[in-house]
Amino acid sequence: MRFCNRFLLTVLSLLIVPSAQAQLKPEAIFPDSTKGYFSISSMAEFSKTWQKTELGQMLLDPIMKPFEEELRTRIEEKWLSKLGLSFSEIASFPKGSLNGGLVAVPGKTPGVIVAVELNQESQGEEVLDYIKKIGSKLEAQGAKKSTGILNEGALKINTNLYTFPPAEGSQITPTIIYLVTQNFLVITDQNDLARMMVGRLNGKSADTLESKPAYQAVMKRVTESDTESRTHLLRWYIEPLEFAAAIQLMVESPKPEHKSQVNIYDFLVKHGLNEVQGVGGVLDMASEDYQVIYKTFFYAPPPRKGAIMKMLSFPNQIEGTLPGWVPKTAARLSVFSANIHDIFENIGPLFNDIAQETAGVWEDVLEGYKSDPLGPQLDIKKDFIAHLNNRVFLLINYKQPFTENSEQYVIAVELKEGKEEAVKASLQKFFGDDRDVLKTEQDGYVFWQIKPASMKAEERASVKQDSIVPKRNVPSRSAEETEEEPDLFPNGAVTVGNGFIFVSNQKDYLLEVLKNKAESSEIESEDSYKMIQDVITETEADVSNGFVKVFSRSADVTKPVYEMFRNKEVPRSKTLIAWFLNSIMVSTDEDGEKIISLDTGKMPEFEKIRHYFGSGGMLGITEENGWYLQGFQIKK
Numbered sequence: 001m002r003f004c005n006r007f008l009l010t011v012l013s014l015l016i017v018p019s020a021q022a023q024l025k026p027e028a029i030f031p032d033s034t035k036g037y038f039s040i041s042s043m044a045e046f047s048k049t050w051q052k053t054e055l056g057q058m059l060l061d062p063i064m065k066p067f068e069e070e071l072r073t074r075i076e077e078k079w080l081s082k083l084g085l086s087f088s089e090i091a092s093f094p095k096g097s098l099n100g101g102l103v104a105v106p107g108k109t110p111g112v113i114v115a116v117e118l119n120q121e122s123q124g125e126e127v128l129d130y131i132k133k134i135g136s137k138l139e140a141q142g143a144k145k146s147t148g149i150l151n152e153g154a155l156k157i158n159t160n161l162y163t164f165p166p167a168e169g170s171q172i173t174p175t176i177i178y179l180v181t182q183n184f185l186v187i188t189d190q191n192d193l194a195r196m197m198v199g200r201l202n203g204k205s206a207d208t209l210e211s212k213p214a215y216q217a218v219m220k221r222v223t224e225s226d227t228e229s230r231t232h233l234l235r236w237y238i239e240p241l242e243f244a245a246a247i248q249l250m251v252e253s254p255k256p257e258h259k260s261q262v263n264i265y266d267f268l269v270k271h272g273l274n275e276v277q278g279v280g281g282v283l284d285m286a287s288e289d290y291q292v293i294y295k296t297f298f299y300a301p302p303p304r305k306g307a308i309m310k311m312l313s314f315p316n317q318i319e320g321t322l323p324g325w326v327p328k329t330a331a332r333l334s335v336f337s338a339n340i341h342d343i344f345e346n347i348g349p350l351f352n353d354i355a356q357e358t359a360g361v362w363e364d365v366l367e368g369y370k371s372d373p374l375g376p377q378l379d380i381k382k383d384f385i386a387h388l389n390n391r392v393f394l395l396i397n398y399k400q401p402f403t404e405n406s407e408q409y410v411i412a413v414e415l416k417e418g419k420e421e422a423v424k425a426s427l428q429k430f431f432g433d434d435r436d437v438l439k440t441e442q443d444g445y446v447f448w449q450i451k452p453a454s455m456k457a458e459e460r461a462s463v464k465q466d467s468i469v470p471k472r473n474v475p476s477r478s479a480e481e482t483e484e485e486p487d488l489f490p491n492g493a494v495t496v497g498n499g500f501i502f503v504s505n506q507k508d509y510l511l512e513v514l515k516n517k518a519e520s521s522e523i524e525s526e527d528s529y530k531m532i533q534d535v536i537t538e539t540e541a542d543v544s545n546g547f548v549k550v551f552s553r554s555a556d557v558t559k560p561v562y563e564m565f566r567n568k569e570v571p572r573s574k575t576l577i578a579w580f581l582n583s584i585m586v587s588t589d590e591d592g593e594k595i596i597s598l599d600t601g602k603m604p605e606f607e608k609i610r611h612y613f614g615s616g617g618m619l620g621i622t623e624e625n626g627w628y629l630q631g632f633q634i635k636k
Helices: 002-006 044-054 056-062 061-078 087-091 125-140 192-201 211-221 240-251 264-270 307-311 340-345 347-353 360-373 420-431 453-466 507-515 527-539 555-567 575-586
Strands: 008-013 033-042 098-103 111-117 143-153 155-163 175-180 184-188 235-240 277-285 290-299 333-335 388-398 407-415 437-442 445-450 493-499 500-504 548-553 586-588 595-596 615-623 625-633
Touching: 033 240, 044 056, 044 087, 044 277, 044 493, 056 061, 061 087, 061 407, 061 575, 087 500, 087 555, 111 192, 125 184, 175 192, 184 192, 211 277, 211 290, 240 264, 264 347, 307 340, 307 347, 307 555, 340 347, 340 388, 347 360, 347 595, 407 507, 420 445, 420 493, 445 507, 493 507, 500 507, 527 548, 527 615, 548 555, 555 575, 575 586
Parallel strands: 008 175
Antiparallel strands: 008 155, 033 098, 033 235, 098 111, 111 184, 143 155, 175 184, 235 277, 277 290, 290 625, 333 388, 333 548, 388 407, 407 500, 437 445, 445 493, 493 500, 548 615, 586 595, 615 625
């Protein structure tokens, strides 16, 4: 098997002996170098509640059974095989919570730790039988067994070592280690982490995940509204930048950086994103009222000094009815509040670093727009930014046939009262006589858009034919040098009207949106939208006290990605479902092309499963120490 060709597995077992120590919390044995963590309170309960959700019911539908089996196989091959486990073996874990963490000890390669919390019902022979079964499977796969003892302080742990041949051409053989104590079954992929965990399982370590201020603050915020002491189905926590850096070290070898490249990690740290000390939350499924409900907190206590953090100034100002132009058919509607002034004031440091120039480049650019005789003579801060309010709308929809260009969006920024004409004049100055910008009028609106490459080529050809200037003898250019760069924003457009400035990637969709002339949006009369609003109202007493509110039709958002996979097209969507399917279904062929490795013939047409998808919503609130989000998927 593929697993046997790549992995070394060490199975360590400690005979279970009585202990007077109290049961430790899982987060009390994970070290403070844990950069990502999850805890499922019960695998049996997780499976049971998942099957009660409409998506769980969908995968049990006979028409989805072949696809569900194929999906399960891909997940096992992609991820679970690295632990030597299958879905059925995870489902049969000894009773107790399932916990996992990504640990990045300074100076060591990051590694994974999984800890199954054992209760009284799951202690004893059941655990040893479980490990024996896994060991027998590995030996049947061709592993060679040896024995030994692992010492860490006063503890001595009997070991069973299962060795597999290394992968062809590889000098490194990863490890997976099983430890058993009275309270935990621990699985890790590194000897160093195994030794560290042996030293922590006595419960005397002070440098734990549980003791970290960021972890404490996140968990306190997402559970403080619980009406009684409860155990959430899922808890999770990450330290964003450190987690991303650890993942990168695990999946690829460090590459020498060219001086012309910006180091993304250093860039984000320099400009303050590390001031988000931790992000985490809780999730529950199949409750009386919800399919899924989750709470998330981004912990970033003041002072916030970095430019990025200063840009993330989200005032709680989303109150107000929806404008009449908001279409009834939007797949996703987001209303959020962003401090446009703070964003503009903090662009400079980021711009200068990306341009890899000395400080002042951004200021020179602004001064050039304002004072250069050949420029637009435009004071961007005074003539444009000063006219914008903080409320922003984002509409997303999808056109057929579904391709990587199917997504249509409109971003609309509210203008201060009476400033439409001033903003139009500023845009006219900004775009001016730029020969690559096309200005048109339609349905009472003035549109500015980048000319398509075909139109620019025709114009250049026409200029050459009409020119009376003699041709110069210039060196011929290669095909690569003369190849047109891809159009940026080729079908997009900008316009002003109805008290907003509109930006869209598809002019046709923007025109469709602007045809709605009602005083208030028809989407507010939709049953699904009203249900989401009612849930938000029940969740928070003051629904205007937030910086973002989202309404989403799950079926319309999921269908494009699903149908692209079914048609063997790799989607480049940035949605979570696209990331998940890409990660397990897409592989690279010999020519470096991305291909779908799933038998998509087993996927039914989406319309046959549409009825399993309901609507979702989310509310976000800016608080003193960060940003709190609560979201949900309601029953259809």
